[in-house]
Amino acid sequence: MREHLNDPYVLKANAEGYRARAAYKLMEIDERDRLLKPGSVVVDLGAAPGSWSQVAMQRCGSSGKVFALDLLTMEPVTGVTFLQGDFTEEAVLKALEAQLDGSQVDLVFSDMAPNLSGVAAVDQARSIHLCELALDFAASHLKPTGRFLVKVFQGEGFMGFRQEMESVFSSVQVRKPKASRDRSAEVYLLGSGVRPR
Numbered sequence: 001m002r003e004h005l006n007d008p009y010v011l012k013a014n015a016e017g018y019r020a021r022a023a024y025k026l027m028e029i030d031e032r033d034r035l036l037k038p039g040s041v042v043v044d045l046g047a048a049p050g051s052w053s054q055v056a057m058q059r060c061g062s063s064g065k066v067f068a069l070d071l072l073t074m075e076p077v078t079g080v081t082f083l084q085g086d087f088t089e090e091a092v093l094k095a096l097e098a099q100l101d102g103s104q105v106d107l108v109f110s111d112m113a114p115n116l117s118g119v120a121a122v123d124q125a126r127s128i129h130l131c132e133l134a135l136d137f138a139a140s141h142l143k144p145t146g147r148f149l150v151k152v153f154q155g156e157g158f159m160g161f162r163q164e165m166e167s168v169f170s171s172v173q174v175r176k177p178k179a180s181r182d183r184s185a186e187v188y189l190l191g192s193g194v195r196p197r
Contacts, residue, residue, distance in 0.1 A: 013051070019075075022111060023051035024179035025188070026149075030059065032175070033190060035147055039063040041105050043096070043141070044080075045087060045134050046112030048072040053080045056107075065103065069096055087112070087133060097141075105141045109149040110134035121156065128157035132164065139168045139194070148191040149175075155185060165191050 013021050030036050036059035044053045047068035056066045057079045066080045069092070074082050081099055085092030112134065114126035131150050138148040148169065152158055165172045169191030176187050 018051045018054055019049040020051040021179060023055050025111075025177040026052050026055045026109070028177040028179060029149065029175050029188060029190070030055070033147075035107050035109075035149065035190075036060055037106070040065075040107055041100075041103050042066045043100075043105050043108045043137070044068040045108065045110040045137070046070055046130075047082070048074040050074045050077050050080070052109060052111055053077045053082075056080075056109075067096065067099055087130070093137070100141065104143040105138075105146055106143060107147050107149070108134065108138040108142060111151050113151065113153075124153060124155045124157060127153050128161050131161050135161075135165060135168060135191075138191070139197070142194050144194050144196075146194055150189050150191075151186050152189050153185045154187060162189060165189055168195060169193055170195055 007021060010021050013023055036056055038061045040060045042056045042060060044056060044066060047053050048070035053066055053068045054077055057077060060066060068074065068080050068082045069087060070084060071086050073084060076082065083096055083099060085095065112130045114123060114130060116123050131152050134150055142148065152161060162172060170193035173190045174187050175190055180186055
């Protein structure tokens with residue numbers, strides 16, 4: 001707890017009005033890869049507490065659209081359309097598609113993580129399953145020029161998931177932002193260039 005409270009990114013987030021230190025992970029990746037552009041249509045999967053939606057809304061501006069989804073409640077973010085529900089349920093997916101109303105998406109990002117059981121193999125399998133669901137959603141809803149950014153934990157299933165991404169995107173790159181703790185097994189995979197289905 002002490003480490004968390006003294007974390008420079010936590011302190012910075014508190015000072016700058018972001019809901020979580022994760023905001024700086026997205027900012028760093030965006031500065032490198034130019035993901036968020038004015039007018040973009042963005043879907044934020046696993047959005048709570050909302051720091052990625054905050055960054056997306058700021059960078060896409062009033063001409064952009066940000067749709068956020070999470071199993072947990074999320075305090076409103078001005079301009080963001082939020083849907084509470086379980087992404088693994090078909091009805092929730094349909095509700096999200098209804099909100100998109102046929103819009104093709106410029107960027108899908110997923111910072112989702114499962115509720116942890118404490119059993120490493122189970123948690124890793126659940127995490128990869130969420131990544132696969134997010135990838136399926138991205139493959140179905142992105143524009144041909146769209147991009148997909150997903151948090152993946154290195155371990156069992158990581159390479160298989162990366163290969164799945166490579167079957168959907170012409171380019172898949174690994175990103176490990178400075179705001180991601182060194183000891184964490186998390187990395188972000190960035191898919192660009194949707195292959196024709």
